[in-house]
Amino acid sequence: MKKLLLGNEAVARGLYESGCTIVSSYPGTPSTEITEFVAEYDEVYAEWAPNEKVAVEVAIGASIGGARAFAAMKHVGLNVAADPLFTASYTGVNGGLVIAVADDPGMHSSQNEQDSRNHAISSKLPMVEPSDSSECKEFVKIAYELSEKYDTPVLLRLTTRVAHSQSLTELCDRTEVGVKPYEKNPKKYVMVPANAIGRHTVVEARTKSLIEYAETSPINTVEDNGTEIGVIAAGCCYEYAKEAFGNKASYLKLGMVNPLPKKLIADFCAKYSKVYVIEELDPVIENHCRVMGLNVIGKEVFPMEGEINAAMIKEKVLGVKAEVKALDEPIPVRPPVMCPGCPHRGVFYVLKKLGVTVNGDIGCYTLGSAAPLNAMDATVCMGYSVSGIHGFTKASAANGKSVAVIGDSTFIHSGITGLINIAYNKSNSVVIVLDNSITGMTGHQQNPTTGVTLKGDMTTSVNLEALCKAVGINRIIEVDPHDIEKVEAAVKESLAAEEPTVIIARRPCIMIKKAVIKKPLIVDQDKCKSCKACMKIGCPAISVRKDTKKARIDDTLCVGCELCVKMCKFDAIKIND
Amino acid sequence: MSGNIMIVGVGGQGTLLASRLLGAVLPGMGYDVKISEVHGMSQRGGSVVTYVRYGEKVSSPIIDKGEADFILAFEQLEAARYISYLKPNGKIIMNTQKIDPMPVITGAMDYPENIPEKIKALGIDIIPVDALSMAEESGSAKAVNVVLLGVISKFLGIDTEHFEKAIENTVKPKFIEINKKAYRKGLEYNI
The missing domain is CATH 3.40.50.970 (Thiamin diphosphate (ThDP)-binding fold, Pyr/PP domains)
Known part of the structure; x- marks a missing residue:
């Protein structure tokens, strides 16, 4: 079947x-x-x-x-x-x-x-x-x-x-x-x-x-179509080449990309007047050919960056380009954003407000780097934030206002070793663990902090507070990231403290079962003063009406988290009864 | 016969279910099928694209510019974004819903006005559908995807019974009836 x-x-x-x-x-x-x-x-x-x-x-x-x-x-x-x-x-x-x-x-x-x-x-x-x-x-x-x-x-x-x-x-x-x-x-x-x-x-x-x-090897195959052009490719690039040339080219499809055959490739190259090596990213197959002295065409035609596709092959090799239509005006981009009700939003709002340097990490919360929050200064790899902040503060102690932000899963992945370094080497760093009870960005996987295995069985869960304490961190503060006054106070106190701090901002991801979804909120149009304070949190459910310049909330997106309610000085945002 | 269908929308609108349903139907019609989607970042309210290709033998899993027979757009701006992928005589079936992207929300850019008219002015065959209202009438705003599949079904020659079977095998039991209703509404839509 x-x-x-x-x-x-x-x-x-x-x-x-x-x-x-x-x-x-x-x-x-x-x-x-x-x-x-x-x-x-x-x-x-x-x-x-x-x-x-x-x-x-x-x-x-x-x-x-x-x-x-x-x-x-x-x-x-x-x-x-x-x-x-x-x-x-x-x-x-x-x-x-x-x-x-x-x-x-x-x-x-x-x-x-x-x-x-x-x-x-x-x-x-x-x-x-x-x-x-x-x-x-x-x-x-x-x-x-x-x-x-x-x-x-x-x-x-x-x-x-x-x-x-x-x-x-x-x-x-x-x-x-x-x-x-x-x-x-x-x-x-x-x-x-x-x-x-x-x-x-x-x-x-x-x-x-x-x-x-x-x-x-049966997975390295030659398809000879009696053509002028020969193509050497592996993986999806083979499919793109087939799409572009059909039987107007001959193919050496490499199912095994390391180690590469020598005689098979040399024999193939000898049969065709032009041989293209079509591969994304690095010229791995091409270099192998060049070392053997084979005259192939590769990266002088195809890019080192990004993906290849059939249209690109047609254009670069055959000089054929599709005619396309487009609107004659800029189309606004639609980048990914933190979801409405995302627990990370409150923390990034506070970090932006305080103007601190943020050493970021890999996860949904990397979206805190986007407008309007713009609250991230560096993101490198899994765990960088916790190790990096120590180096950053050592290098620029005068700066004095920097924090690391890292998710629960990333913290377990490789943030904890950086934290041990902070404790051991007497660093005065502030690490915010954004504990949303799940591995979010990759599609909600369980992890050692969630108490559930991949197979769905209940299991022990890492106690983050006890873990941080055990490695030598004495200042540990738990906050609800939507309680922005407390988040702000915790960050300010921790930046002023004479010892390292771990702030655990704990609230479940809005996409998981544990999360509380409430009725959508509405904006009282009479009370709204068009001050746009609610826009500062970058919630995709809130926008400003073009006609009246007043805020409105999209009831198909709003999950009633009430973070925006805290932004409004005029009590204009309320629960829709 | 072969075809290239692009499904475009906003993360969270149910584009993946739409491609899954097409994937459940097209192989049964005797086609080779490839469907390509991008997970991860794109799910977080970003622009999402799924490519559905069918025919005697399909090589590339993606559709290139100028190659789509149909664009099934879940949102106006997304329809506008991808029109360069349409074949000269291709069709756009577009949900008339508008969802503001972040640059519009922050006021950095305006949401383009009169998108259906502007697309039509390029000589493109566009079918605007108020799929959101039709989905709501069927019992759930989330059924926009199935309404749109109902509209495209007549162009693809998809058998209704066959499609309803796919709904039964794909969606959760409590949503089967809503989805069947939404599909019929799409089918009956007067173009």
Whole structure:
């Protein structure tokens, strides 16, 4: 039976069909749904780990223990997991080990657009890259076979368009592979120098064998259409090229993007008068060709940044451009915003009002950087805010007014280590943990602070106050972020204090069950003085009427959080009875 | 036959359910289908786009500029934003609802006026539909997506029974009747 599956759902199906039994991941767009879908299979144990490093280590442990194991993450998550990854390349596996990494060319929801194929090259791990959902499923199976045959973790690379596109996929039954027996083997698994030296030799030999495999691998395929133009591509770029050229080009489709074959590519290039390497982000395949002295066309035509599409290929190669129509006036952009009723809004309103420097982090609250709040000064990576504020205040003590803001899940992910640094090194920093009881931006996943597992079971939850206290923070203040007077007082007192403070701003995300949704509010048009004070909080439900210049509230958006009521000095905003 | 449908709207308007319903119907009509959507940031009230492509064999999961047969717009400004994706003889089916984006809310920009008329003046076939009122009459403002699918169904030759089956298999039981009602309203809409 063929079913329309999201690429990520197809990866999950591939895990199920391959007999995978252990999955540990940290959510990150565009990889998140793999783990959510696989958690629906009773045969597979699946969990959210506190971060990607932990997830990969869990998967390595499960593999050494004999199970087919898996971890998924977004591209920047692989940086966090790079430490175990590089050495797991040396230890190899017992049960098959597959690690999915989802790149985000075009940065639909990421802070950079790094190309994870570089991680595969530097960690010396094989990497496969599917181009649609059907391949997502099949390549997981092939990845497990390669993993066990060549004694190596295997990387599965996705990009946003593959992870988040649906295409028809044939469903098959699960093959139970069981758990292999574990045998003590320190030379393979204990990576002290004496053993690791031996393992590095194994890794280099393995790469040679994998190159040989790549020459004849069934996932590296040639489609010869007797044309002038040859195209070398992998993943979604292959689909774009097919869309652009159809059978007017010949194709070398690389399902395996590391290591790359040599003879297969050289033979392909010899057959066509012009060979284009079409790849998003870095010129990985192109450079491989150039090292071999092959004359290919790549980044001199196609961009290093953003996504490629069929129209771009048609334009750059064939010189064909579609005629398009457009309105002759500027169309206002519609960037993502904090939801009406979002608990983060109150905190950012206060931070803007106080004019403090805000070291931000990764999550919904990064939207605090947008107008009209504009309350963020720096955002780098998961956990940066807590470590960064310490460096920032050390560098500019005269500034004196800076805070870090970080969500509950991000704090557990890698904020806590920065906080230990603050306590240990006697930093006088103010850290605001925005505890909204969920991992919001990636679509509401549970995390160690929520008391619920991925599978929906009740579990213990991290007590943030006790955790902060245990690492040496003595000033800990809990506030409701919608109680803006208290938030303001807490921030002011903490900035004046002689010791570090953690302010826990606690209120559930408005999108989750725990949140209280009330009746929409209305603006009393007689009382409204058009002062626009209510507009300062950047709530998408509030706007100003063009005709009367008075505020109005969109009752389809308002959730009755009453933050705007606190802004209005004229009592014009009230509950609609 | 093949087709490219772009579904555009504002995060939270139910565009993903619309593409899911089309995805439940089109393969049964014998088509290869690809649907591409972007999750994450776009859900937070931002501009959202879903591409639905069907035909004998579909390669690219996305629709390029000048390639859409239909744009199913859930909001006026979003229709205006994506008209460059329309084929020369493509159609826009547009919910007449307006939702102010942040630059308009903050007063930095104005919401463009008379969008349907301006689109029509470009020689584009546009069908404005007050889908919000029709959805409310059906029992839920959230059924805007299904009203619009009702309107586009006649152009795609979708069988009503087949679509209603998809509703039954896709939405929660308590919303099935509302959605069927909304779908019929869209189908009966007099263009």
